[in-house]
Amino acid sequence: MLTAERRQYILNMLHRDGKIVARRLSEELGLSEDTIRRDLRDLAEDGKLVRVHGGALPSSPATANFTARQEQAPQAKEAIAQAAAAMVRAGQVIFLDGGTTNLLVAQHLMPDLQVTVITNSPPVAVALAEHPRADVLLLGGQLLKHSIVTVGTATLEAISMVRADLYFLGICSLHPDMGISTNHLEEAYLKRAMVERSAEVIALVSPEKLNTASSYRIGPLTELSEIITEREVAEELLAPYRNLGITVTRV
Structure with missing residues (x-):
């Protein structure tokens, strides 16, 4: 051969x-x-x-830059984002980190919803600038241009002062063996900190990111409260996640 x-x-x-x-x-x-x-x-x-x-x-397909990733699985991301936005309740504090699906979540938050959004994503913050009732805290730090998010010590310090009700975790990779992982070390630290400061962690996963791995581990799958993914994903692909006690929602 x-x-x-x-x-x-x-x-x-x-x-x-x-x-x-x-x-x-x-x-x-x-x-x-x-x-x-x-x-x-x-x-x-x-x-x-x-x-x-x-x-x-x-490997994860999420290696392209932010602009290119906006063209990946747009219908799946739209459905996932709508379902995620509908979960937010009035008065909650939520973490909304970087990623193209999370940007759509910000765009789908109801205009009459009173909510505090803490984000390290400038695009998410800009999307919420015109929201009538959302308070937006944009975390400072070094700009990671590839993903258009802030990272670093200043970002982690600000996160340590928060207790969030929900964290919508932008996913690079999920795998039953590897757990939750991402392509950038600083992002792994940041996502790990948000997980630790949140009552519930909701993973927003377009189908192509399931059962893939990236270089930097964020944590085990058991850190997740729920996975939201596309309706067409086969049940056998989702079974290992359900077996860990994670709620899996197909939309």
């Missing part, structure tokens, strides 16, 4: 099984584990997968 054929075989297996176990694959193909690990390393460098101890997991 040629190198290109072998690597395509790996990607096909990853898509089918949701993970690669290097030892098992080396036995199946009659190749050394070093060869398989080299393939996994090169595929990871190309962004095709994420290496983990003993093998690999599917």
Whole structure:
């Protein structure tokens, strides 16, 4: 089997099984584990997968910049955002971090809703600038241009002073083994802090982010109160999340 054929075989297996176990694959193909690990390393460098101890997991599609991600799964994100916005009750304090789905949540908050929104996303803050009754706290810090969010020590310090009712967690990756993860270390710290300061954590997950992994772990799936995803997602894909006691809502 040629190198290109072998690597395509790996990607096909990853898509089918949701993970690669290097030892098992080396036995199946009659190749050394070093060869398989080299393939996994090169595929990871190309962004095709994420290496983990003993093998690999599917990579998140959320590697594009903010503008490009607005074109990904627009119908799913719209439905998810509407469902999330309908959960917010008058007088609540909510965390709404960065991401294209969370921007849609901000746009769908009812105009007569009295709510306090704490965000590290300038686009979210701008979207709420004309909201008649929303108080908006924009967290300061260093601007991460790729995702258009603020990160850093100042951001974390402000979060530590808040106790939120809800946190709508913009998701890069969810995986039954890896948990909740993201592509940027500073964002992982920030999301971890918001999780710790929130009574409920709602993950807004477009289907292509389920069963994928990114480089920086935010925490275990058990940190989530609920997952909201698209109606068309197969039940067998959601079963591992339900088995952990997480409410899963398809919209």
